[in-house]
Amino acid sequence: MISGKKINRRIIGYDLDKIRIEELKNGIDRNSDSEINNFQNIESLEFTDKIDRLKNIDVFIVTVPTPINKKKEPDLSFIIEASRTIGNLINRDNSTNDNQIIIYESTVYPGVTEDICVPLIKKFSKKIFNSDNYQNSFYCGYSPERINPGDTENTIEKIKKVTSGSNKKVAYWIDSFYASFIKAGTYKSKSIKVAEAAKIIENTQRDINIALVNELAILFKKLNLDTNDILETAATKWNFHKYKPGLVGGHCIGVDPYYLTFKAKEIGFQTDLITSGRKINDRMYKYLLEQILLQARKRKIIQQKEKVLILGISYKENCSDIRNSQILLLAEKMIKQNMDVTLVDPIVNSQKVFEKIKIKSYRSIPEEMKFTLIILALNHKEFNFLSNQKIKKISYPETIIFDLTYKLIGDNIFYL
Template sequence: MPRPASDNRIAVLGLGYVGLPLALALARNEFDVVGFDTCTATVGALRKGYDPNGEVSDDAVGGSTATYTYDAADLKGCSVFIIAVPTPITDAKAPDLNPILNACATIAPYLTDGAMVILESTVYPGVTEEVCGPALAAGSGLEAGRQIKLAYSPERVNPGDAEHSMENVVKIIAAQDAETLTRVEAIYAPVVKAGLHRASSIATAEAAKVIENTQRDLNIALVNEFSLIFSRLGLDTLEVLEAAGTKWNFLPFRPGLVGGHCIGVDPYYLTYRAEQMGYHPQVILAGRRINDQMGAHVAQTLVKAMLGRDIGVRGARVLIMGYTFKENCADTRNTKVADIASELAAYSVSVDVHDPWVGAVKLQSEHRVNGIEAPEAGVYDAVIVAVGHAEFVELGSDALRNLGKPGAVLFDIKGIFGKSGSDLRL
């Protein structure tokens, strides 16, 4: 699909799990790409040829024609600006739009008549046009919707999942008008081999993105509640789910911790917008409450099991294997393993954490937990397998048991070793 020559120079703001793969893919398709990030360490690593998040190969980074910068002046001359920054929540569970507003303020001085701004970050319906548009107009002196064209194409990145890469997942695109949507299509069509879905409006695309993860959150909350019930009934939740799964239309969700930058965050964007419109969501927030308590539930279940074996809790040593929010990636954003560690600390338990994807130094300096590089065998009163990293699966349950003292409790949260491979599982 032909594209305007002016759209050849593209700025991608945010070089994390979303922005970096996008910048590299655009560069591979002969776009002139400027990757911008406010983190000087991230830019420095990329300039040296490696991704600090470990998601993209060194060859892909070092061999790309994309340039990386933390100097906003390098954005001059770009006509397309793609914003791929995080959209976190505040301590009050409200949307934190500051990263998006900061990105808008960064690019505003470099916008020219006809520039196009595409937002990829997850937001509630209305943010692109009602928040970004006015912010861009105020900073540039140009009129949003006429001189500045707005579009939305939500990211669908799944960290640690090479199969469902950006190129292999259908991408939603939306814009303020048909002409702008055609420009957006010309940019993404060469990159996304799985195809594009044209949404009827930007708000529709924003809503579609925010419910994708809300649906998953609720499904996981349901099986987490099953787990809370079945533990009181003395039933093995995974055995119940396996039996129920023999029916053709039973959905294969499993209990677990719900962290990360999407599933545990996105629902609050939707509920915030709903409350703005006078509707107080009930089901969505109930699911959030269930999922947010699971870390404490794991800790409390472990404490009860230890007491059942006459293991003194105060001063006990517990090893947590894994700290990231999911297996086989280095992403620790909103990890609920932190809740396990803090709850155990409240019981005066001494907690060590080992995660080969994060490293002891980062665990200690950034997460304030006692990170260790190599767990010592035979010294722990309990071992929690919190994340199903491939390294832990390869070790096997026997090796993990050997990290504990005789009679120590092995809690395999995800059930990766089966019923016989551990003492506890959700």
Template sequence: MSHPRIAVIGLGYVGLPLAVAIARHFPTTGFDIHPGRIAELVSGHDRTGEVEATTLRSSTLRLTSDPEKLRGADIFIVTVPTPVDADNKPDLTPLLKACRTVGTALSTGAIVVFESTVYPGLTEEICGPALALASGAVCGRDFFLGYSPERINPGDRDHTVDRIVKVVAGQTRQVTDTLAAVYGSITSGGVHRASSIRVAEAAKVIENAQRDINIAFINEVTMICQRLGISVQDVLETSATKWNFLNFKPGLVGGHCIGVDPFYLAECAKALGHDPEIILAGRRINDGMSAFIAGRIDEVLGGKPSQILVLGLTFKENVPDLRNTKVVDVVTALQAKGHEVKVHDAFADPDEAMRAYEIPLLARFDEGDYDCVIGAVPHRPYVEFTEETFATLVRPGGLVADIKGMWRSITLPDGLRRWQL
């Protein structure tokens, strides 16, 4: 495999940037099951905002939704989602569908690499047999497995796939060497060879579980500070003056990784007879923040049905990513308490918001007469608010609720009240 042909399966936030980066060095095919997504990419438009139009149009990446076009690839890289179901159990449906698609295109000696978050053992114990069933080939003889966990962060222009350290692990040493050569050619961050696929899988799943637990601690501290009548933002600012303080921030924990990966680790632990107390406690705290925030805002509003504007719906700032956003839960909780809630997001696709959550997005946010404005996501246009902005949005005596602390330095117009974590 001195010059392998590579196929990337799944062209979302992870797969597309990876495919474009690989296509600079190897003949690469990008596959997605949605023809509409392929049509957009062919036209040069990436709705995720991860790849610029000029970069996309100039790329040699071949785009297709036809599984037949995958035949002949030497390396398949699977980047499909690994969500959880309504009971927070791993939902392997997208992964198994990808295995069936890849299995029908496998040729002798091919390598199948998974970047999707899984629990330790899943690649070899579930994906390998699924590929074997679909292909009629023998795993470890006719085709081989690899794992290289994705680490990119949507909207992060510093830690892109061509700059980060890539972890690689193969079913054999030769497979590991091949993956190290391929990934090493696309990133300036270098490659780390994990000692086994299971080690690489475990490393990935604990990276996000660790962050989830740290945020859960700060969220619990936030709940205590609220009862003390002090701002956790002030507390954290003070604590951060110590050199070794870990400065995590409170708030809503959603998205495709941090709010999901710990459940994969917990599922693995339970299967081994271990009760993952800390992992699941962190999840309970973070999943409960939406109700806590909605409850506190309702209290400050005196429990009186109010006109509320929520600014931001995506799971993080300055990206259109709506996956597993917990702002939806804040909106739902406030509506359940009798409030009329309108939502604006400066980056989200209105059609996607309606399709995924049945939430209509306002076309503009710069005028209104609201009892309460909630800063849920610190998108750039909201961070830039001034005293005059609030004067045009909030009626006299109204409330400015700042979940993310983005308006702490702004002096509010006389008569307006402020609430923050």
């Protein structure tokens, strides 16, 4: 394999989660990341939750979750478990083939692949790591996943793939492997740690940019100035980067910077900017609630029980993923404040929402209902039909409308 001979690819998608495997077999991708219908015609592709199907594998690609725990520190338990599993699978006493390559794609801080995963594989496989004579050995690489959930334009084959390997020959092999199916091409990084760090800073940079506009939005509101107008004006300069204030959620932008701050802390370095950015973005839903309550108090008629409609509850537009959705955190807070909350999202799985926050969610706005507070949270394409007139039909004259999408225009409409 490493000699560069042409390979016949037999691909197995393995997951511990039986339900997910069933979904994939039926063409359902719960993260809305892929045009999964394309998969169903690939003969050599098998989805399974049976570990004994993983025999004679040459290349492992690890894409397990890398979340944070309650203390907002990296939870490496999945990647550790996956490395143990692979170590056992390629164990020199059980495995008939040799020189396997393990490529990690999960987002991690620099050092996780070589300093945490490789020692585990070594231990459980009893093989040599990176041996020069390609005997009784295994190799590894890191190639970060850069998909942009909900983005139908920049799909996986259109995003340049960063690659890296544990030695020059392996790095070359891994790079050619991805280049064979990623149309946008590849970028062979100088080392595994460089590739790991590069992925983390892509999302950290975005997090900080959003934190900056969020802080500016808070400041400008206090100054009674319109943030959107200011951003439009500033963006007339060619080198001004236009970001909009908003709620950062999901499993990437709101999580990855914590991996970097953890690593920094481990070596005794205090990150100021990254940590502040996270603090600002993590509390934006609380700020939004404060703004909503402020406007509600200004109303002439005081509502005994606010009837709230939230349109869009995933963490991002056109994406069904509800992980770390700040909108759901907002909904929970509103319920605690005795508000009657109706959640509407045409693309999220209502059952998952219920399991998470014990509130029923609807795919469309329930008929005959009117609301005292409306939050248009996401610009899902299914909400394209929403206009000022449509919103008016489900509003009372004193209804407060918060538009986080900057789509509606009017006197009683508020923005972040």
